[in-house]
Amino acid sequence: MSIGILSIIIFLPMVVALALMVAPFSSRITRNAAFGVSLTIFALALYIYTHFELTGTIQFKEFYPWIKSYGISYSLGIDGFSLIILMLIATLIPSAYLLLWNNARSKSYWISMLFIQSGISGTLFSLDLFLFYFFWEAMLLPVFMIIGLFGSGNRVFSTLKITIYTIMGSLFMFVSILYLGVAHYYEFGVWSFALSDLVNITTIAREQKIFLFFGFMLAFAIKIPLFPFHSWLLQTYSNSPTGGVFLLSSIMAKLGVYALVRFMIPLFPDLFAQFSIYFVALGIFGLVYFGIAAICQMNIKKMFAYSSASHLGFITAGVFALNVQGMMGSAFLIVAHAIATGGLFLLVGVMERHLGIRSLSGLGGIATKAPWFTLFFAIMLFCTVGIPGTNGFVAELLIVLGIFHYNPYLGVLSALTVLVAASYMFWVFQKAVLVKSDNDVSNMKDLSLYEILGLLPLAVLIIAMGVYPDLFLYKIEPTLQHYLIDILHVGVK
């Protein structure tokens, strides 16, 4: 039995984490090992990226039967959409490790990070819904641990809250998955939970299908989070340790959008198209609502939490716009936003370490103390706002175009709302970083070499993707075309 490359990506961090758990190593060795693992995975991901063929099909497949009596298999594979998220994970996690280099001094911190990486990859590659659910929920345990062990404030309450909240959503998805499995059994006489089999089901009545649709939707909406399922967001983000909030905002939230595309479009193409208007509207509403909420925050972490939710609303709207611009824009914004938000949260983590947790009014004048910090902060910020020349601009432009095609009124609205982000982001930048104030920020130090090394690739990516988006778009386009044309039967270019 040979082990496929995707399996290695999933299980390498887990195996290393298990070994480190038992081994009596110091946290430094643990950290170096974790970093080594993340670099290995980056190399493997690069291999996949270069060998990925430009078709809409699923590649690098692996298949082993698991629970045979119920037709459950361990089956993996990636398409263009999962590929970009894989690249995202592979690039962002080493960066994050570099920024946490001297910051996270506990062994279990690194072990949790490794476990999370395993869970995320597993979720990303699963082609069997049972397996997908397996990873989707198992991924939560290390998150639970990392917030509970290393969070601040009322961490135990926050970690229980996010755990219970997300499990609630996923359990409803679980029922939906089971229902699909049973329906498949009744229609074809064999058990299967493979996505490619479940899409063939024709016997489910419309009413039931709507229930199933929302069963899935609930799980993803909580994870993303869409309005009104965001109530876990603020507390979790502000109480999480830097590594946790980084993973939650820049990767795990994106998995919600990913699953939306990967599973809901093939499973419920008609309902997806039919309900799209509501979700585009909901996404845009979320964009505005969270944007306004962000303006009202005085704590940078909380503000970025809302800003992140605001962008995810935008991404969701793009996905539901049912055309190639919208979807491509969403994919692009997933990447752009993951890099930018991830970077911003990491930078805020640096700031917190030097200055402690402070509200905006207690900051100011950091620019003179920490020029590198300011530079990277600015790049990430420009990307979030969507300044031309960054990838955020390309992404937002595409989504706005997509929504315009979908519905001109909503398009106008979405174009205007992009301004919201600009208003609070620049305000933060001005208030916290640029303008001199009486507040004592003498403890602020500039970025260390490790931190600069970690952020540099992100900054380069932001600019490169902003200037030359095709570099990246061509890999994903066939997959999106496949979703739109073959499955949804819309958006012929």
Add this chain to the structure above:
Amino acid sequence: MLWTHLGYLLPLIIVASGAVLLMLLSPVERFSMERFSLFTFVILLLALGVDIVYFGKLFTAFPMEGLFSKMLIVDSYSVYFDALILSGALVTSLIGTHYFQIKRHFKKEFFSLFLFSVFGMMLLVHANELLTAFIALEIASLSLYVMIGFQKIHDKRVEASYQYLVLGSISGTFFLLGSALIYAGLGTTILGDLGKALDGLMGKDVSLIVIGATFILVTFLFKISAFPFQNWTIDVYDGSPLPVTAFMAATFKVAIFGFILRLMLIDLDPIRDIWDTLFVVVILATLLYGTFLAIIQESLKRMLAASSIVHTGYLLIAFVSIGYAGESASSSIIFYLVAYFLSAMGAFGLISYIAADEHVRVTYEDFRGFAHVHPYMAAMLSVFMLSLAGIPSTIGFVGKFYIFTGAIEAGYTFLAVCGIIATFISIYYYFKLIALMYFYPACEKEGTMIPTLSGITPITIGVIAIAVIWGGIGNTFIAYFPGVDFLIDTARLSYMSLFIK
């Protein structure tokens, strides 16, 4: 022929004669408690070894029909349940070792009683006749009543024992009355014949049989602590010595289900749908009330007792589904029993290990910061909590998967959703413990000595923890080593043996 039949009955014979032998030997001063404990272990292991010979084969037989008529049956089904009961007893004796060493009030007769109750449970799954079943049930219960109250220095024990005795006996009389009514209606008490006689009566008035069977179900619901007969559970579980609680919660339930499934699947099949609505109500109430009780408990042991009521609810969901998805629902019950048995046994066993010292109260608060002092024990306890909560990568998750799939297959999607909601709430009371253990600094109270990891008990618990995880992720990658598939396949096989005519 005689030898084959004796072979079939050998596990029963071994356990029964072991029980008698231990009883006779108990006045002999020369044999210490440790010896008795070891002897019990050997007897159980022997019986399990004999039982395993027949494991995984499809067959059914009435051993020594000339002597026993059709009162006893041996088939793949009973072999499967025997294996479960014997492993449960084995694990109990292993995890109890430490407890019995520390607590000196246990007398040697305890082990004899223990074997008697194991014998009763095994007899119950072999019973092919209502009165035999009643006798088996009473053997098991009577031994348990005494085992609970054995440590008589404790008021709580006596109260638990007495409460269980009184209520259990009353519920037992229902069984007897039910059997009488069924006999009055059908003229036989032998399973198999009951079904045939009932088939002949279809279209006529069967109310006598329905009432009789309902009475039997009352006993069943009482023993598995379903609503509205659940009130004794928390007090009795809480009042019992921990190894006995583990034994009751895990093993006794297995035996009860073993008998009632046999009765329901074969004999009451024609009229089973009469109880559907009743069962739906019972399930909802059991889930609701069990969840409510579990949330408000402060002591860990009481929480586990209350949560066992919730797990009864899940099992009943599968139980009501057997009418419409017989095979998958029945095997899901069997699988879930294994899953629950492992997780609960581990949890109770570990707590009993920690709490062997009399003065430790085992509330949630006592576990604050536990992980920083005893990382391995905390990890094991977390594994059991995760499994009870049904989180992926544990056997509890696979068990829930089977149960809810069976329910949806049977058309009870609504019940599956209710089960899911109960599961969701259960996250709270299971994760609370994990959170307390890990997320707070250690505060070792003065005077509480928690034993270090050594001896047979922690090893057993460790093995159970690995089994729990293996049951959740195990697969066919490792050849010749049973994975998830193995358990459900053998469960299906044992289910099929019920229908061999």
